Amino acid sequence: MQCESCRVVINPEFKAAIKNNSCPACGEKIMHEEKLAVFLSLRTFFGHALECKNIDAESLTTTLIANFEVKQTFTMNPLPKSEKPGTIETETESVEEEKDPYEKLIY
Numbered sequence: 001m002q003c004e005s006c007r008v009v010i011n012p013e014f015k016a017a018i019k020n021n022s023c024p025a026c027g028e029k030i031m032h033e034e035k036l037a038v039f040l041s042l043r044t045f046f047g048h049a050l051e052c053k054n055i056d057a058e059s060l061t062t063t064l065i066a067n068f069e070v071k072q073t074f075t076m077n078p079l080p081k082s083e084k085p086g087t088i089e090t091e092t093e094s095v096e097e098e099k100d101p102y103e104k105l106i107y
Helices: 014-018 033-051 058-067
Strands: 087-089 094-096
Touching: 033 058
Parallel strands: none
Antiparallel strands: 087 094
8 A cells, every 4th residue: 555645665564554544754644535434445355255154256246346446557457358249258268348328429
């Protein structure tokens, strides 16, 4: 996690600092209120998911995408490339994406 005030990287081991939303380097807030709300919601979401015994990666991912606006901000695992537009290639299958019904509208 990176402090939004001073940009120092805060490791997950700094649990008290993260819990209090206080940067150990500059003392300012680590996350702005909107991001903090998402963080707390995700923490609750994953806490419940991890308590569930029969949850798999597909179910967890689907629920996450359905309930949150997700955007990849770094490329530790680059997004998969597709040979056919509108599909997501995985190791075992190809999934058709839904077309945007508003794609051709002119604003």
